[in-house]
Amino acid sequence: xxxxxxxxxxxxxxxxxxxxxxxxxxxxxxxxxxxxxxxxxxxxxxxxxxxxxxxxxxxxxxxxxxxxxxxxxxxxxxxxxxxxxxxxxxxxxxxxxxxxxxxxxxxxxxxxxxxxxxxxxxxxxxxxxxxxxxxxxxxxxxxxxxxxxxxxxxxxxxxxxxxxxxxxxxxxxxxxxxxxxxxxxxxxxxxxxxxxxxxxxxxxxxxxxxxxxxxxxxxxxxxxxxxxxxxxxxxxxxxxxxxxxxxxxxxxxxxxxxxxxxxxxxxxxxxxxxxxxxxxxxxxxxxxxxxxxxxxxxxxxxxxxxxxxxxxxxxxxxxxxxxxxxxxxxxx
Amino acid sequence: xxxxxxxxxxxxxxxxxxxxxxxxxxxxxxxxxxxxxxxxxxxxxxxxxxxxxxxxxxxxxxxxxxxxxxxxxxxxxxxxxxxxxxxxxxxxxxxxxxxxxxxxxxxxxxxxxxxxxxxxxxxxxxxxxxxxxxxx
Numbered sequence: 001x002x003x004x005x006x007x008x009x010x011x012x013x014x015x016x017x018x019x020x021x022x023x024x025x026x027x028x029x030x031x032x033x034x035x036x037x038x039x040x041x042x043x044x045x046x047x048x049x050x051x052x053x054x055x056x057x058x059x060x061x062x063x064x065x066x067x068x069x070x071x072x073x074x075x076x077x078x079x080x081x082x083x084x085x086x087x088x089x090x091x092x093x094x095x096x097x098x099x100x101x102x103x104x105x106x107x108x109x110x111x112x113x114x115x116x117x118x119x120x121x122x123x124x125x126x127x128x129x130x131x132x133x134x135x136x137x138x139x140x141x142x143x144x145x146x147x148x149x150x151x152x153x154x155x156x157x158x159x160x161x162x163x164x165x166x167x168x169x170x171x172x173x174x175x176x177x178x179x180x181x182x183x184x185x186x187x188x189x190x191x192x193x194x195x196x197x198x199x200x201x202x203x204x205x206x207x208x209x210x211x212x213x214x215x216x217x218x219x220x221x222x223x224x225x226x227x228x229x230x231x232x233x234x235x236x237x238x239x240x241x242x243x244x245x246x247x248x249x250x251x252x253x254x255x256x257x258x259x260x261x262x263x264x265x266x267x268x269x270x271x272x273x274x275x276x277x278x279x280x281x282x283x284x285x286x287x288x289x290x291x292x293x294x295x296x297x298x299x300x301x302x303x304x305x306x307x308x309x310x311x312x313x314x315x316x317x318x319x320x321x322x323x324x325x326x327x328x329x330x331x332x
Numbered sequence: 333x334x335x336x337x338x339x340x341x342x343x344x345x346x347x348x349x350x351x352x353x354x355x356x357x358x359x360x361x362x363x364x365x366x367x368x369x370x371x372x373x374x375x376x377x378x379x380x381x382x383x384x385x386x387x388x389x390x391x392x393x394x395x396x397x398x399x400x401x402x403x404x405x406x407x408x409x410x411x412x413x414x415x416x417x418x419x420x421x422x423x424x425x426x427x428x429x430x431x432x433x434x435x436x437x438x439x440x441x442x443x444x445x446x447x448x449x450x451x452x453x454x455x456x457x458x459x460x461x462x463x464x465x466x467x468x
Binding site for chain 2: 009010011032050052053110114115116117118119120121122144145146163164165167231232235236238239242243244245247248249253254256257260261275276279282283286289290292293296297
């Protein structure tokens with residue numbers, strides 16, 4: 001059985017699932033809209049956590065939270081379930097498909113067979129939509145892929161019950177209740193306010209402060225950790241910023257697209273100008289990535305080079321601080 | 333980033349024949365999406381990370397062959413895991429898994445526990461005990 005479901009490729013999996021499910025139910029919500037209303041933009045150095053033997057950085061809100069906020073702000077209800085028993089998880093999924101309801105699933109990436117080998121790490125917060133089943137094969141719409149794909153029931157069970165941090169535990173979710181019309185205006189303002197609050201938070205590892213803190217760490221790495229580790233850590237920052245899903249520039253371009261769309265909906269031309277400014281900030285992040293990659297490309301980098309990219313981050317932090325203060329004013 | 337600036341470098345995405353989506357501005361200043369085949373700065377970062385993993389696997393392999401650690405550490409590295417992840421897959425405490433890195437302890441493991449590891453690593457018990465039988 002196959003549910004009539006239109007697959008649209010997106011940059012990021014979570015926004016993509018939201019946007020695709022909303023479109024399926026007749027609400028035209030773009031990926032940037034889902035991301036912006038869900039206050040997805042962030043910068044955070046997550047203390048005490050090591051990922052792939054390097055410190056953890058993120059350019060976005062915690063997995064799952066974007067959809068949660070989006071749903072609350074536009075007034076839709078989502079049903080979510082997690083399972084201990086894979087059998088039960090499967091039967092709930094099958095029931096939904098039989099009722100013609102495409103569902104979102106949280107899965108681990110390591111055993112996702114259609115991903116290139118090089119991208120298969122133990123990352124458990126990937127999202128996809130299941131929109132049908134033929135015999136033992138599930139029809140999959142993975143938003144980061146150009147086209148739809150399939151997984152056998154064994155393969156699907158493996159990724160639904162991946163273990164480790166953020167273990168999905170068969171997590172299944174789908175919208176159940178919609179308002180007659182989405183109140184986007186209010187939702188956009190709430191989303192923007194929240195993002196400004198996060199980015200300007202007085203917490204050392206979060207937002208603009210987090211960027212400055214990271215710059216400080218970079219200056220220390222070559223002496224404290226040695227060149228090899230310093231380069232590995234720097235590579236990790238660039239990967240978190242640019243790897244599949246960010247749309248480029250650590251989600252800054254998606255956010256700029258959101259501001260552009262919002263300026264039309266709210267009829268506020270100043271948001272369109274701010275969108276242009278955010279695009280330039282995104283470009284600065286890209287420049288940072290280029291310079292950082294020059295360092296880890298050559299194993300023997302001068303200490304100067306680390307100080308140089310650290311200074312670049314400090315400039316970005318200053319720009320974002322000014323930006324989010326302006327944005328906060330613009331929507332008040 | 334302008335539409336025509338979206339990088340089209342060669343990358344690991346090619347093997348799976350897919351392109352990722354980027355956001356960029358068109359000639360009228362409107363946001364649009366463009367597919368990208370990859371970008372060197374991140375391809376280099378990814379390749380370095382994979383090189384690192386391969387080094388760790390090779391290092392673990394040598395230490396197993398020199399009787400300095402048990403095959404479990406080799407298979408853990410091979411599957412890009414760390415202690416935390418492996419422990420949650422086999423359903424044991426981290427300190428127990430770490431103890432199983434000790435060759436003497438490993439040699440005394442029950443069949444049941446060995447089977448748990450073998451299932452997680454997708455190998456037979458013989459392969460688990462002797463890493464030279466491991467295909468890769």
